[in-house]
Structures are given as C-alpha cells and as structure tokens.
Amino acid sequence: RRKIKIEFIQDKSRRHITFSKRKAGIMKKATDLLKQAYELSTLTGTQVLLLVVSETGLVYTFTTAKLQPLVTQPEGKNLIQACLNAP
Secondary structure, eight states, X not given: OOOOOOSOOOSHHHHHHHHHHHHHHHHHHHHHHHHHHHHHHHHHOOOOEEEEXXXXXXXXXXXXXXXXXXXXXXXXXXXXXXXXXXO
C-alpha cells in the first residue's frame, strides 16, 4: 500500500471516487464504533451522533435514539444545514 499525500484533490472525478471509498471505510469502522457507542450509551446514558456530509450535500448518519430527531425532523435538519452554510 502506498502512502498518499493528504491534500485537497483537485480532480472532481477522482475526489468523488476517493470520497466514496473513504466513506465506505469510515462507515464500516463506524459500525464497530456504533456497537461500542451503543454499549457506552446503554451503560452510561451517553448519546452519540456521527455525521458525514458529502461534497454534494448528502448526509450519512449514525445516532442513538435521543439524537435521532436531529437527523430526521425538519428542525434538526435545518440546524445541520445552518451549520454547513456557516462561513
């Protein structure tokens, strides 16, 4: 495996491919983390939210039950959008 330089990818097609591959990897890891987060939440009452937003604005999430409205209800979606639109 070769080491890549971590910098913005100018080529849009290559950037999209890299995003897709990296997102898949992080979501796979997030599944393992979510299991751990679920255990942490169950044992301690902690709430967990993982949010990934693509360059095109697609939102990918993992949440515990109490935070689910942040990604499903209009008010939560508006809050996320406001944060993304902030300078």
